[in-house]
């Protein structure tokens with residue numbers, strides 16, 4: 001049995017909308033093994049983004065615990081959590097979320113610089129080379145296509161060689177050709193770097209290459 005890199009225990013999350021509380025996740029538990037490619041499937045609104053946000057420490061559950069590399073991240077203060085999250089995780093968003101005022105290279109370097117990595121520039125340049133965007137390093141996000149932006153965002157998610165990468169519908173804003181390129185790149189890089197990948201999607205096409213698929217419906221997970 002491979003090492004557990006991520007574990008959720010009885011995690012619940014509700015949102016307050018007007019006077020009503022909507023329970024999006026209802027005592028969800030799961031374990032992700034080191035190196036695994038896990039897909040979280042579910043209809044739009046089923047709670048995929050909410051779950052990834054909680055697992056990655058971007059957001060906090062109402063109840064339940066989340067262990068990232070053996071550490072209970074629900075016990076950490078925001079000041080403790082932020083640097084840990086930056087080292088241990090990478091996040092790829094559907095809408096890229098690049099910093100508009102930074103160049104492509106600077107965007108990729110950013111998490112490594114936060115980490116005070118003296119080789120941030122070198123590592124970022126190497127990743128840009130790997131995704132065939134080295135010559136676009138000085139461009140700003142608005143000068144790049146959607147597919148290029150997502151390849152940059154993938155480099156940024158990987159620059160600290162995190163144990164776990166989260167990808168929330170990473171091809172959702174791309175046409176099918178670009179989506180395919182981005183997906184293949186993400187899967188290739190994760191294999192090369194031996195990174196665990198947790199990916200949310202409603203595409204059956206993507207799920208086909210997963211090691212394991214979890215379905216999210218009515219706040220619960222079914223295998």
Ligand SMILES: Nc1ncnc2c1ncn2[C@@H]1O[C@H](COP(=O)(O)OP(=O)(O)O)[C@@H](O)[C@H]1O
Pocket residue numbers: 015016017024042043044045046047048049050051
């Ligand atoms: N910040 C929020 N405030 C209120 N409701 C939210 C918030 N974020 C998500 N929701 C609601 O929670 C449910 C799950 O959303 P989400 O996790 O984004 O699902 P998915 O990613 O599967 O489409 C939806 O009904 C959505 O409207």
Ligand SMILES: [Mg+2]
Pocket residue numbers: 048049050168169
């Ligand atoms: Mg979503």
